Amino acid sequence: MKVIPQTEVRTFRQTKAQKLKAIVTFTFCLFLLSCTQANPNRNTPKADGKPLVVATSTIIADLAQDVGKDEIKLTGILKPGTDPHVYEPRPEDSRFLEEANLILYNGYNLEPGLIKIMKATGGKARQVAVGEVVKPLQLDKGKGEIVPDPHVWGNAENAGAMVNAIRDALIELSPEDKEKFTQNATQLSKELQQLDSWIKQEIATIPPEKRKLVTTHDAFQYYGRGYGIAIAGTLIGISTEEQPSAQTVQRLVESVKKIGVPAIFAETTINPALITTVAQEAGVKLAPRQLYSDSIGAAGSEGDSYIKMMEANTRTIVEALGGKYTPFQPQK
Template identity: 35%
Template sequence: MKNRLLFFLCLVVCIGCKNSTKRNDGKLNIVTTTTMITDLVKNIGRDSVSLQGLMGSGVDPHLYKASEGDVSKLTGADVVFYSGLHLEGKLVDVFEKMGRYSNTIALAEVLDKGSLIGSEYFASNFDPHIWFNIEYWKQITNYLTEELGKMDPDNASFYEDNKEQYLKKLDALEEEVRQTIATLPEEKRVLVTAHDAFNYFGKEYGFEVVGLQGLSTATEAGVQDVQNLAQLIIDKQVKAIFVESSVPKRTIEALQQAVKSQGYDVQIGGTLYSDALGSSGTEEGTYIGMFRYNVNTIVEALK
């Protein structure tokens, strides 16, 4: 507790001492949390911003804890963009402290709460995996662009132009996704994954989505959860189940064995990107590439 208090005191003092709005080279110094947000800032800010992402490929934001190096990045930032809705569970206290003295922006706050998926099992009462709804991601793109323009009016038109280009790419992605999913019969649209990260995806594209763990990977699946889901897979003749890149695969492997023990063979259809993008420099290391990869993997495995 003492160490935690010292952490916050140091954080607040550092932030209070900070009074610059740009780096010496004239670029906004931006820190982001998840890989999805980092990729979005890259598309909108490009070379006109200095960007540091805290989380890398395969990192689970639900469990992520700030290191000493992260504290230095956060306190030196002109703005911190994070997802919100308690996705970054272990960082919530940090952002709440920072919010009183610095520019921290929870991007999900722009979304209409009435349209979000609620949950009695998650602290925020809303499913935080909003990036799996492309329309939500467009709203967040608009919001982030607006905020960048306010902080850096000299480059506001540059950000706007980049936004318009990116929104066109998201429109094309949406059309492609719907065409791909249309090739999968509706009765086969049952998506079983490690945790409940795909509910927005399921709601938008007509999938029944079942996660072995809850909305947060901090929760653990019990024996009864595994048995119940195994029975559902058998009853619905689900062909494949999926591992997630940011969740240990042992939970899905245990589910697969539980199904096999009852005489039904279910395959592991591949690894989906849920709470983080793929490796930097790859197609899956971008939001658009990740979404396309997930959809193709799901559809091919369930056919």
């Protein structure tokens, strides 16, 4: 049997140890890399140089895209036509929230399912309740329970305040893009001011006795108070989680008969069956076009942005209630 000199044994052991050390080090590096990819630093921009911004509602996503444009990578969780009140989060939603550098959400409990998992993810992203920059209307849910109305975007002036909040959050996230964010927000705010004035003019064409709005759920208080049209009745309250009883439906039928409105309105995010029944039993017309309430429309629709949604709603209301509609033509 060949005898191996001790110097060769030591060299072999050292070489083996060095190889083992190299393997362990390489494996550990791979582990760290995989952890980094799965759970990146929330405050560090992505490899493409753009911070990852996550928005919950379609309305906030639309406004954020107009302010951030090409300087951000935006992910909107809710899709057009989705009801945020009853949305049940999916597993990938948690991943989006965990990986975000900034989370923009409405607040005032508009999107309770998403708010719950957002607070539970433990991510380091700044969370900004964009809608809560607006002082809310306080509504009675019944049995003495007073809650803030989350549908703050119903008034275009409030949307301007939301745009400013988005701008400030993006500037804090990416200070080097401050000038671009500011310019984009200024242009959008200018158009929102024009939209606000236009809506007031449009509603004013409706005969005063017909300026009454009956809808499926109580999502138009800010619109009504901002533009001089009374919310005369709703089938359910501010949350679509509510299930109206037969007695509730009948009470609304009787109310519609008394107030004498020429039409009532369905909404894009809610099944129109019950409000259709109300219209039939009350003997009034159901407006041929539905209102956008909690979501913008699908791409290519007449309401596929916040501004177009507000224009479409105003047209629907004005035409159904006897006013004279004139298209919105913003001045650049």
